[in-house]
Structure formats: structure tokens, C-alpha cells
Amino acid sequence: MRSLLLPFTLISALVLIPTCSCAMMNNNGPNHNSSLAITTTSSLLTYHKGPLLTGPKSINVYLIWYGLFSPMQKSTITSFLASFNPISHQSPSVSTWWKATQAYKDLRGRTVSSTVRLAGQASDIKSSLGKTLKRADIAVLVRRAISSKVFGVDPNGVYLVLTSQDVTVERFCMGSCGFHDNLAVSPRVRVVYAHVGDPATQCPSLCAWPFAAPAYGPPGQPVLRAPNGIGTDGMVMNIATLLAGAATNPFKNGYFQGDPLAPLEAVTACPGVFGAGAYPGYPGKLFVSATSKASFNAYGAGGKVFLLPAIWDLVSMSCKSLT
Template identity: 30%
Template structure:
């Protein structure tokens, strides 16, 4: 589910993602289908479920809005989606937790999150414009400063089994790492964040990893100084938003994605729409609560489909 890629060909596919998305976003010709890995790049859809998913893709949403439904669940609880953060590493003295907590706390009702309401399950039940910030926990290097994908999963499941966070099928658990922490499957070289799901007991736990762009401002950053005067956090904000949007529309990597395996936020990565200058001189494109942010656009699954920062 979270396959990692090491080849130059797939790396170039990842790097080409934003431009390719703009050029071919509205064209799902159905000829070749890929499935998402949660890391913003695709692998050939050749597993045992491929035939069923292709059949599903052919019968739903014709003509499409540039993204296809593959039959799986979306996170469309009428009470909204719950978000938890796990602060991994050393966050002492950092303004990042306050900035990203404000982000998650102010998505409800926003024009940006409303884009996700253009996604529904097979019964037509839509994602709602509500995100419930339900808290966080810390993890001070329980698995060291070089995490594998499996380690990230363990960080999440440990937070739950230890009782530091509840087990919540309607939750998204986001692991946020400090700048000294690496994710060895390709942070900064193949992705800036990713999302996945795992079964814990009887509950399907949805979770995401968001690395710290201070490790690699060229690859994962947005601007030298962001609207909240914290380069890493301001870049992380867009990546957190990206992963949350993908998780509600494709929580188990079998719901909404296009023929190349691009999920909604992949199709609009690193594009921002109209921007303005924040009070501190940085570039921003929207306000949530009291803060300005520069969040990437997301794919609107309506009216033919398009990247937008509001819906």
C-alpha cells in the first residue's frame, strides 16, 4: 500500500507531477489505469483487484471530471473528519505546533476544505465541510531519527495502543517530524509527505506522514520565509492540507484517483492560484482563523474538474 520507489524513471514521474497534472488533468481515457501509493506517484495497477477496480472506473462518472471513483470508501461522516497530530522528534521551543494546530482547527467551513465536498462514495454521500481538531501527542524519538514506513505506522499504532490517542475510524493521524528526523523511504527525494491506512484491531486507521521541509527547502519548501515567519511550518501547512484532502477522498487508496494514480491533491501540487502579500511580506493565498497560509490548490470534482483554492 505504501510502496516506495527507487528508480530514476519513477522519480522523474514524481517531479513532473505538477506540470503533468496541469497538462493532462481532465483526460482520463481509461486506457491505462494506475493506482495511488499515497505518495503522489503511481504504480501499474496489476494486482488481483485491478480488474474489479477498472470495471468500477468504467461505470462511474462518465464523462468524468478528470478523476475517477474506484468503489472504495471516502471519509464522509456527517459530523466531519477528526484530526490528530503526533509530534515526532524534538519540537521544544518551536512555533510549528501552534501554526499547524491553527491550520487544522480552522479548516471547518472554509472555502478550501469545501472542495472536498465534491467527493462522494458510491451511494452519493459526500464529504462534509467539517474538520474536528481533537488533539495531539508527542513522541520523543521512540524509534530514533531515521524512520522507515513501518516505523511511522508503529508510531501511530503505539500512540493509540498506549492510550495517548483514541482509536478512531473517523480520524486521520498525522505524524509530523522535526527537521533532524529522516524518513528513509524517500523524504525530500521522492515525496514530502504521504498517507496510508492500516488495520488495528477491528478499526481501519488512516494516517499520514509529513516530513519537515527545513531538511530540504528546495524540494519540499514553498518560500524562504512564509506568512507565519516559520519556513518549515509554513511549507508543512500545505503538505498537511494535501494529505488531509487525499485521505478524506481516498482513505484506503481505492476511491478517488485518476488514470495515472494521482489523487485529488496530487493533481494540483505546488499550484496556489491567486496570491497576496501577508503582513510580514511573505506570499499567502488564503486566511484561516487569524493566520495567513499558502496552501496548494485542490482538485474540484465538478463541472469538468479544475484546480482551485475555493469551492
């Protein structure tokens, strides 16, 4: 770890946590009529003929930790990003979830990259731009990290800014749990960046459901136990959502439906769906740890488990979940 002139600290190590023993059982949820299952608000995501983040190169994620995060938060999120490697993970896995993006192809028939990896990390623990940010400040942080050579220029990268629970970002928790966009770093090169905040204290009901009671919706549905903490698991779900959206619609002319400034994308086209039989207020059938009683649907690196949202599957033309 080394300090730079700019308020970033470069992190070189990927931290994994020890393997845990997790006996599982199915969560069948309440009895319900299958006709009530959630359907996407779109019957088709339209391809607008723009570039995607395609293989054979991996999608490289560059993390900027803005504010203070606990070691457990960092290890969980970096373990999640390590989980896209399909080697030695129990099924269903994070890499299994990502396979749904392989149906998304560009004009040349190239698919979204099958691999995602953590390529670099930097910390701004002093919150150098303050604790109340505009969305434009997220681009400033990314541009600064690139111009100072903390990170290189990577057209197949996603520069991901994560903000701690005491940092507010414009529109976060106001109908949004994060966003992705792109910016020019040279006359010929644009890069993709994204933001996800920690919702633990600001809006768990919006950005960490089903691990927090919803502010609105059907009463009486149980709140599920989070495997890694409400805020952290909320961030993981939203990072997954943004990575899928950024890969399939990186420059606002890829796969989406509706307004390009507020589009339905690969995951946001399947709101509230995490498992089979989902319907409004019920996330669907999930696994439940026999020991921790936490709900999840994907195994990951370092013995971690995660809850990941459904992806719109271009093959079956439906929301595809892991359970």
C-alpha cells in the same frame, strides 16, 4: 499534560496565537500568456468505488509530534487545523478551500465530511524509534499510540505523525513530501494515518516551494516570503495535501488516477498551482501582506494566514484555487 509509560506526552489544549493586523494587496506576478497556465496531468480523477471519510461526523485529526518542535511551530499548525471551522474567519479561508472536497461522494451519495478538527495531540520528544525512520515506523508509532490508549480507535480519523527537521524518514525528500496509508487495528477496523516532515533543512526546494528556490525549473522567479517560516509553511501545505488525499482516497480505492501505489489525488493532480494564472515556476496570483510582505491565499484562526495548494474540482473539472 501528562506523561505515559510509552514515550508519548498527551496534550489537551489547542493553542491559538493572537490576532494580527494584515493589510493586503494583490500579487499580480509577471506578465504571461494565459495559455501557459498549468493544467492537471489528469482530465479526470476516477472513483474506484471505495469508502471515503464522509460526514456527518467530522474528520478527526490525531497529531503525534515526533522530535522537538518550537512553540511557534506547534501553535501555527494547530491554528491551521482550527481554521477548518468556518466561524469568524475572513474570506477566502481554510474552510473555503476545504469546500471543494464536498463534490467527492461515495456510492451512497455521501460527501466527504465538511468539518475537520484537531481531536488530540501527543509528543515523542525523545524520538523513541531513533532519528532515521522507515515508513513502516510511522505505522508503529500510530499503532502504539492506539494500543496504549493515548488515542482511541477512530475509523473517521487521520492519525498524523509530524517529524522534526533533524529526523529523516524513508523516501521523504526523495520525490515525496509525505504520505498517507491505512492499517488494521482489529479484524474489522482499519484506520488512516499519514506522515509529514519538516523540510526546512532537508529539502525546502522540493517541499516548501514557492517559499524556497526550486532545485530545478525556470530561472529568475522570485522566492516568496513565508508567513510562518519556510519549514512550518511547507508542513502546512503538505498537511493540507495529505488531508485532502486521505479524505478522498483513504483506502487506496477512492478517487485517484494512475497507479494506486503512487496515485494522483485531489491535490497532487494539480502540481504547482496555488493561484490563478499559475504556470511552471510561477505559483499564481496570491495575496501579499502589506506589513510582512508574506504571500498567502487563505485566512485562518488566530489571525494566521496560510498558502494552500489548488484542489481538483469535480464540478468544473479543473484545478480550483482560492485566488
